[in-house]
Amino acid sequence: YTMSLPRREVLDLNMTIDQAFQFCVSCGVLVPPHQRVNPEQMRSQLATAGTSHLLQNAAAGQLESQSGNAQTGETGSNHG
Numbered sequence: 001y002t003m004s005l006p007r008r009e010v011l012d013l014n015m016t017i018d019q020a021f022q023f024c025v026s027c028g029v030l031v032p033p034h035q036r037v038n039p040e041q042m043r044s045q046l047a048t049a050g051t052s053h054l055l056q057n058a059a060a061g062q063l064e065s066q067s068g069n070a071q072t073g074e075t076g077s078n079h080g
Helices: 017-025 039-072
Strands: none
Touching: none
16 A cells, blocks of 8 residues: 655665565565574574473473472372
8 A cells, every 4th residue: 555644754764675675575574684593593593492491391390290299298209
């Protein structure tokens, strides 16, 4: 769609036609070159995030297990 605006409300952007087209096609997702991540960086970041997420889930599972045992009076060991 098009919009008619007063000139004082228009901001002139320093971008090429290709960048403007990419902005429109991607619904506004335009990443500056200094913020772009190459595939190797992405794999490394995902691996780190995944490991930390797994550790958090494991810790939460232990806490839930301990609180469940405390509520039922179980200690987690079976002595007979």
